[in-house]
Amino acid sequence: MRTLPNYEIFEAIPYKGSIAYVEDRHGNLVLIHEKEIVNEGFTHSLKVDGGYIYFVNSKHDRSADLYRYGKEVERLTDSMNDAKGDFIRPKVVSYDSNGLRIYALLYEKGDEDKGIVYIHGGPDWECVNSFNPEIQFFMERGFKVVCPNYRGSIGYGRKFNHLNDKDPGGGELLDVINSVKVLGVKKIAITGGSYGGYLTMTATTKFPDLWCSAVAVVPFVNWFTEKKLEREILQQYDEIKVGNDENLLRDRSPIFFIARIKTPLLLLAGENDPRCPAEETLQVVEELRKLGREVKYKIYKDEGHGFAKIENYVDSIKEAVEFISSHC
Incomplete structure (x- = not known):
């Protein structure tokens, strides 16, 4: 992946004597051919066949569908069955975080009096302009939502992508915390999910007074057990x-600071998760119960890292939206 003056190339393919490519513009992955923007949103999986470029695309108001481009863009599938709604397009914002410029996607209508920090996973990923029903439901409940591309995210060059190396839950957590600046609400x-679930748990233990509610989806909370139980390739990663600095890993493992949590907390996990085992969630439940605290959690049977069954996916969104809405 090479770096342009402002943006990164996400994907490229030869087409009609030139190159068609997807350029990452702060999470808006646009398809470009002959210097013209062909399509916006989250564009990926380019293939050329029969004189057409085929690609998958999603954006704030449409779930992933198959498209093709020749002289114009044609949508070939309809994943939403013509469903429509007042879906809000995110805008790119930025803020200072300890001297580092951090970019984020902000979803707002303009009259919200409460907000949500929505943390992407990875950490080698980013906030993208794709259809996110959970965020749209949060907005219907009167929240504005910010999704920060904290240090370690992709899309901003190799140096930025490695700024969180050997510093889990450190500078990247401050980037998450500082994103509240752009919300401007009390x-x-x-x-967040996966690594975003880890940062959610870290935020609730390191900054316990900041939140009115928290939902950690398929999180991990203990670097020692996470590294022991996760899939072998992830152990290598x-x-x-x-790294393996035990003092650092202990300081950055939320499980050792569970007593600091003050906010209502919901945890959602998959029974057979190979990345963030359900045992990580159960550690939190056990520690909170030892402290005499109430904790709500749900472990979805026969699910892995995330929820593949549509009924579980829908239920997880309902659980998160209802939980946060009822406590904020």
């Missing part, structure tokens, strides 16, 4: 990305 909830 009541703020926090949620963590050795490189996170």
Whole structure:
């Protein structure tokens, strides 16, 4: 992946004597051919066949569908069955975080009095302009939502992508915390999945007074057990990305600071998760119960890292939206 003056190339393919490519513009992955923008949103999986470019695209108001481009863009599938709604397009904002410029996607109508910090997973990923029903439901409940591309995210060059190496839950957490600046409201909830679930748990233990509610989806909370129980290839990744400094890993493991949590907390996990085992969620439940605290959690049977069954996916969104809405 090479870096342009402002943006990164996400994907490229030869087409009609030139190159068609997807350019990452702060999470808006646009298809470009002969210097013209062909399509916006989250564009990926380019293939050329029969004189057409075929690609998958999603954006704020439409779930992923198959498209093709020749002289114009044609949508070939309809994943939403013509469903329509007042879906809000995110805008790109930025803020200072300890001297570093951080970019984020902000969803707002303009009259919200409460907000949500929505943390992407990875950490080698980013906030993208794709259809996110959970965010849209949060907005219907009167929340504005910010999704920060904290240090370690992709889309901003190799140096930025490695700024969180050997510093899990450190500078990247401050980038998440500082994203509340762009919300400008007093009541703020926090949620995220996978690595975003880890940062959600870290935020509730390191900054316990900041949140009115929190939902951690398929999180991990203990670097020692996470590295022991996760899939082997992820163990290798963590050795490189996170390291094995035991003092650091303890300080950055939320499980050792559960007593600090003050906000209402919901945890959602998959029974057979190979990345963030359900045992990580159960550690939190056990510790909170030892402290005499109430905790709500749900472990979805026969699910892995995320919820593949549509009924579980829908239920997880309902659980998160209802929980945050009822506590903020």
